[in-house]
Amino acid sequence: MGRLSTLQWPVVRQLRTGDRTGRGVAATSPTTRDLQPRTTTADRVVQSVCPYCAVGCGQQVYVKDEKVVQIEGDPDSPISRGRLCPKGSASEQLVNAPGRQYEVLYRKPRGTQWERLDRDSAIEMIAQRFVQSRRNRWQERDDEGRILRRTMGIASLGGATLDNEENYLIKKLFTAAGAIQIENQARI
Known part of the structure; x- marks a missing residue:
């Protein structure tokens, strides 16, 4: 970088351009003037x-x-x-974000390494586990014979990174599946 000529000193620029307050053209560099949003x-x-x-x-x-x-x-x-x-x-x-993931990663129970999994296999695995958990913990009636039709094996904890419509549909899905522990940061 070359030496700054005395004509480029901020005070001299103020006097030369008539910018008395030093907040206009005297304060902007050529680089700043060339910037575009x-x-x-x-x-x-x-x-x-x-x-x-x-x-x-x-x-x-x-x-x-x-x-x-x-x-x-x-x-x-x-x-x-x-x-x-x-x-x-x-x-x-x-x-x-440079760290954004574009593929499904899966770590087996008690595993130490993540492995790539194709999307269809991941969706199938989730669906099977969802249905199995629902089936294992289904409560048709309580001890007094009253109808419950709920599962205690599934819960949903949602976040606000999804939009309102997606959160609404997830709430409806879990309610239809019989889950009663449904919570969301966005409080639908």
């Missing part, structure tokens, strides 16, 4: 809803070359009016 270079903008909680804040997702480059609050949203909480503001990291 990622939103101006996006190919398209997609409206979405923040996935973190049940509030449903509107988001504008900026996409360039089929990759999410920025996520901001949607000013047209009647719920959030363009604002996002810290988690919603950082939701671009949910999509583009």
